Amino acid sequence: MHCPYCQHTDTRVLDSRVADDGAQIRRRRACQDCERRFTTVEQIQLAVVKRSGATEPFNRDKVVDGVRKACKGRPVTDADLARLGQLVETELRAGGAAYVPADEVGLAVLEPLRSLDQVAYLRFASVYKAFSSVDDFADEVAALMAERAEAPAQPPGPEPGPEPADRTRSPAP
Numbered sequence: 001m002h003c004p005y006c007q008h009t010d011t012r013v014l015d016s017r018v019a020d021d022g023a024q025i026r027r028r029r030a031c032q033d034c035e036r037r038f039t040t041v042e043q044i045q046l047a048v049v050k051r052s053g054a055t056e057p058f059n060r061d062k063v064v065d066g067v068r069k070a071c072k073g074r075p076v077t078d079a080d081l082a083r084l085g086q087l088v089e090t091e092l093r094a095g096g097a098a099y100v101p102a103d104e105v106g107l108a109v110l111e112p113l114r115s116l117d118q119v120a121y122l123r124f125a126s127v128y129k130a131f132s133s134v135d136d137f138a139d140e141v142a143a144l145m146a147e148r149a150e151a152p153a154q155p156p157g158p159e160p161g162p163e164p165a166d167r168t169r170s171p172a173p
Ligand SMILES: [Zn+2]
Pocket: 003, 004, 005, 006, 007, 008, 031, 032, 033, 034, 035, 036
């Protein structure tokens, strides 16, 4: 790598350390010529395999753009989208594979988007899962409703009283 200051071609590594939970290596370097120092980051190249079989470098912005379309008119901020993009990238990198199918990228979006905004989730899922009928929407909505019902607020109801004690009382001797 050329020195960013003088473009000299030889640099010396001063120090290497693992960062980002092992996903990165950062190297402190010094130029052999001007002696100025700079840092380089080495990261596994994550590539997406498209349905056509072609590969392209994973692009977080592209993922966020796709999700942003589904969030149109919804109360979702750019910060929410940025966080989602980060979650998706972390999830995909955690798999440890250098190549991920495009389908898996969409799959990694579904979970965080569902907790972010359910309407946007339905829109995104309708494209990703290629909904072909109203029934597909109905099934997905039913799944969302069922999840919501999983932790219901228990209304206070009448509690069963204690067993009547009289029944077993034996006469005093
Ligand atoms: Zn230099």
